[in-house]
Amino acid sequence: MRFALSEDQTLLQDSLKRALGDLSPLERVRKFADGGEATAPDVWAGLSELGLPGLLVPEEHGGLGLGLLEAALAAEALGRVVAPTPFLGSAVLAPLALKLAGTDEQKRAWLPKLAAGEVTAGAAISEPIAGARDGAGVSAEGGKLTGKALFALDAVDAGLLVVADRSGGLHLATGADGTEALPGIDATRRLSELTFKGRAAEALASNQALERLRDAAWVMLAADTLGACQAMLDKAVEYAKERKQFGRTIGSFQAVKHLCAEMAAELEPTRALVWYAAYAFDNAPDEAPLMAAHAKAHTSEIGRFIARTATEVHGGIGMTDLLGLHYWFKRIGQNRQLLGGPEKVREIAARMQGLAA
Template structure:
């Protein structure tokens, strides 16, 4: 019996963290955010580490690893607020593309040549401005908060959980960037006017697995971002002096840090088990995905606030840049289902609704 990461997973984690610490500095993140450089540049570097093809079968040029390995990577990427298309291209899209046998596209994703964005908004808390109408395989309407505004293709869900693939260059498709607080990952709207799409799946289970896997990865992303904010807070508190003492010696500051640890540490085990369940305990996978993303969203929100406060006025500045993590945690909370929606779904899964 071993509950935790394997030796290989710990090596993967160390290697990825080492790489990101050296290559994805906050200075470089700022350049992506201000569009000085494209996030594609970082995506190409991640391709050398095998990250886009992490969950794609080896037969398609991928690495063929599982959900827990992907969760480890998601945590590392968020720890360094890495701009990337990991959630959409490396995690959510491959689920459907593997089920549909889209070998060429999978190989192109693994090689870093193509990216696939995700447009599941129709099925998760759709807002009044959005809506897709489907006639045969022709799509019209609007998708909001689509993951990855630079993708080559989009995987679109209709309200019956069918999945369609459209090329970003398809006739009748208009793509508009949607600015959000989190500029480390991009979102856009797709306006479709009778766009010819390829049907990828009519099996709701494919959609559901893709969504659940995405939710677990967002929870892992929040874990990494929150851990970074906690670590930065402790370092800062040990350096910053007021009243002739480091502020880390004040009980008020210590208790804020202790609260962050106490809330965040059990989250690690929760994320590990939820990822494990995706591959090994299918009967618990859906419930775990909902609970894990909901719980991490709540803890993440509290850590993001507390860590900013520990930094005092500096935490509020752009100079320190803590806000990149704050906003990433905020985005993870809303995308693919807010905590209230997820808890309602958890209740439904257990037959309480």
């Protein structure tokens, strides 16, 4: 049995790392965050040339036909540079929703466009997963959607929306009657509040597809956090090798060594957990829901520890905008809460195992 990435998976990692170094350097991330751009079309166009939007789209619809592990590797690479892209909605959740519950006609209509990057997709699935807030929730009746969805992912300028109603049903809509930006701590990812006032929508098959989308989203958020954590650890180690105090690099002090070693020791088994959760999604479906929950909850906790500790290694400069460390810090913090914080996810995991009512 092989407990490592394949040659093709390693090549995917390396290719994305090189491409993202040019497509989404810190200067581009800062411009997006500070400039109030709705989207970063240049970044997405560059990734589309590499075929990233079609990772999960079957080959017969113009995609690469790969699995969630490959998507998790891509999410990890994107998190490592906090890239401002609609990857989660366009390349993961929408293709999966169509594959799991779409009709042949719906697949033919949307999957080729998603695979080519011609259309971006958003997902409004938070309420039935993490619980409704402020009276939010969408009702579906007679092929029309009514209500409000909060924390919609990648919905800004999206040509397709995957919307979950209060009962857990999924629907495809080409837009909302109202889209309002929601403030969030992570300026590299846009969250939206969507309002529906009898908006026409196409229902997807009711076959527990929402639970599968939830599991995939949890794994993707965990992988994104994993990449952001690795970046923060790398930056902390690099800084410790260069910064001098009392005539010595601070990395030579035992206390700083311990901080870096502890971050590395916490992160490495987390990587194995996230990768296995992604693998289980396609290859061990009975294990997949619980593994996805473990990955999301555990990575959220480890992420908070690494974000704090890496900042401490940098000292006062770690909090400055000039260094930019806060972009990774905030990405980790937002990933922690999206689609359920660790406490909520553990509660769901307990119900899966019959440990809670």
